[in-house]
Amino acid sequence: MSMTVIHSIAFLFLTAVSCEVSNYSFPENFQFGVATASYQIEGGWNEGGRSESIWDYNLHQNPNLTDDKSNGDIACDSYHKWKEDIEIVKNLGVDFYRLSISWSRILPSALKGSELSTEGVIYYNNIIDELIANNIVPYVTIFHWDTPQVLEFKGGWLNETVIEDYIYYARILFELYGDRVKHWITFNEPHQICEQGYATAEKAPFKTLQGTGDYLCYHHVAIAHGKIYRIYEEEYKPTQKGQVGITIDCVFGAPKTDTEEDKQAAIDYMEFQYGWFAHPILSGNYPPLMIEKIGELSRREGFPKSRLPEFTQDEIKIINGSFDFLGLNHYTTVLCSYGGNYPVPSHRNDLGTIDSIDPSWKPSAADWLWEVPWGLRGLLVYIKDHYNNPPVLITENGWANRGRYIHDVDRINYMKGYLSEVLKAIYDDGCNVIGYTAWSLLDNFEWTYGYTMKFGLVYVDFESENRTRTPRDSYEIYKKIVATKSLQIY
Ligand SMILES: *[C@@H]1O[C@H](CO)[C@@H](O)[C@H](O)[C@H]1NC(C)=O
Numbered sequence: 001m002s003m004t005v006i007h008s009i010a011f012l013f014l015t016a017v018s019c020e021v022s023n024y025s026f027p028e029n030f031q032f033g034v035a036t037a038s039y040q041i042e043g044g045w046n047e048g049g050r051s052e053s054i055w056d057y058n059l060h061q062n063p064n065l066t067d068d069k070s071n072g073d074i075a076c077d078s079y080h081k082w083k084e085d086i087e088i089v090k091n092l093g094v095d096f097y098r099l100s101i102s103w104s105r106i107l108p109s110a111l112k113g114s115e116l117s118t119e120g121v122i123y124y125n126n127i128i129d130e131l132i133a134n135n136i137v138p139y140v141t142i143f144h145w146d147t148p149q150v151l152e153f154k155g156g157w158l159n160e161t162v163i164e165d166y167i168y169y170a171r172i173l174f175e176l177y178g179d180r181v182k183h184w185i186t187f188n189e190p191h192q193i194c195e196q197g198y199a200t201a202e203k204a205p206f207k208t209l210q211g212t213g214d215y216l217c218y219h220h221v222a223i224a225h226g227k228i229y230r231i232y233e234e235e236y237k238p239t240q241k242g243q244v245g246i247t248i249d250c251v252f253g254a255p256k257t258d259t260e261e262d263k264q265a266a267i268d269y270m271e272f273q274y275g276w277f278a279h280p281i282l283s284g285n286y287p288p289l290m291i292e293k294i295g296e297l298s299r300r301e302g303f304p305k306s307r308l309p310e311f312t313q314d315e316i317k318i319i320n321g322s323f324d325f326l327g328l329n330h331y332t333t334v335l336c337s338y339g340g341n342y343p344v345p346s347h348r349n350d351l352g353t354i355d356s357i358d359p360s361w362k363p364s365a366a367d368w369l370w371e372v373p374w375g376l377r378g379l380l381v382y383i384k385d386h387y388n389n390p391p392v393l394i395t396e397n398g399w400a401n402r403g404r405y406i407h408d409v410d411r412i413n414y415m416k417g418y419l420s421e422v423l424k425a426i427y428d429d430g431c432n433v434i435g436y437t438a439w440s441l442l443d444n445f446e447w448t449y450g451y452t453m454k455f456g457l458v459y460v461d462f463e464s465e466n467r468t469r470t471p472r473d474s475y476e477i478y479k480k481i482v483a484t485k486s487l488q489i490y
């Protein structure tokens, strides 16, 4: 199917105002889950021998980096309250729990060859065993943005030696937990690791190497991903029989108007914002458009070679097809047209489009998140058409509000609207969507928003020493959706 068809589909939705809930039921084998991430919930930042991650380090140095001058020292205190968390997951009735492991809790010295922390190992052993005892399948993210600071001191994801450190760490996880963990996600959101971490300084390690550091970072992430995928495939999969995927995030880009120019802008947007990450893993290399355009701009800017690194033939062989499932984090959509005034060089300048929104879209409390359910369907169809319909696991989707807001009708509407589009993508478009994960189980440390931004199905009182957890209405609704595998719950 051509891009024109996809974008005319996007256009149909653009004009549809209501988001009626689909009356299809989810397929029998469709899996529902809920997600968290280590630094956002655990706390216990220096307990059990844990060393600082880039978040600990930067926020300890400069509390002003977050809106409320906070950090993850205690967060939801899940380091101590993990059993209570699992009880909440169990009561929700989901098939799986997506958690991430803190590298610096398992390997405080982080480097290849360094020693394990016994207490760190036990912490995740307990969680995994408790999940399995409660019939909840653990889905484990190996890396969710919390690079050990030890590694950042030598350049973090900009230093290719980090690839071997990562492989050492991931292998240890397979050895320790692979008898029980059968679903591994190598990286969460390489786009944000690299762009926000190394180019726009919106996330740790707060670097500003626009148009160079971002590309180099992902180059190393992609190679680390490909290598560990092959290692698992050859050495662990025959006995452990698990699956390995990667979670790529994407804001869907639709054309701003029906002009050919805006349609092309949306195509460029998808290649640069999704293809950058997905294309190497699904098709073996960066999108041809990126290779060409960044090569040309680099030459004009006086760089001796393209700012976009090149994979070797061996690397291409390793990376091409290195997934058993494709994780997808999706929250929102933008409208694309050419233009914008960006630093030179920068990834956004290389892309050359400007984002806008439709004023009718409902804004969330987060300045980047609007409710646009049809965008998820558009994105799922895009993935199906461009990448031969791979199995897609939606690993995050959720809504932001502020305050306690127990009766979170906004979140419920958002979830039902987006899940409804998932059903249409499955039944009407034939997309291979295998599961859905709500972000997030708990209100948590939401990066530079600190504790001001709430994504939880469960409210957490960060003023209370006990970090008291109170399920919101969305928790009860999601519970019904999961139990009935349907949106027809009234
Ligand atoms: C869903 O509703 C439509 C009408 O809105 C109806 O034609 C269709 O049969 C229903 N499908 C199911 C699976 O109930």
Ligand SMILES: *[C@@H]1O[C@H](CO)[C@@H](O)[C@H](O)[C@H]1NC(C)=O
Pocket: 061, 062, 063, 064
């Ligand atoms: C944080 O902000 C305060 C008040 O604006 C300022 O006085 C302080 O120097 C800042 N600290 C750092 C580490 O930048």
Ligand SMILES: *[C@@H]1O[C@H](CO)[C@@H](O)[C@H](O)[C@H]1NC(C)=O
Pocket: 153, 154, 155, 159, 160, 161
């Ligand atoms: C990269 O890491 C290695 C050690 O693993 C170190 O010797 C080297 O200096 C680092 N490079 C940079 C640019 O920091």
Ligand SMILES: *[C@@H]1O[C@H](CO)[C@@H](O)[C@H](O)[C@H]1NC(C)=O
Pocket: 282, 283, 284, 285, 316, 320, 321
């Ligand atoms: C990746 O693998 C596919 C399927 O085997 C192949 O068609 C494609 O050419 C490969 N990509 C590259 C860049 O070699």
Ligand SMILES: *[C@@H]1O[C@H](CO)[C@@H](O)[C@H](O)[C@H]1NC(C)=O
Pocket: 084, 466, 468, 469
């Ligand atoms: C702390 O939370 C636990 C579990 O929800 C509860 O049983 C206990 O009563 C709470 N303690 C206080 C002091 O609120």
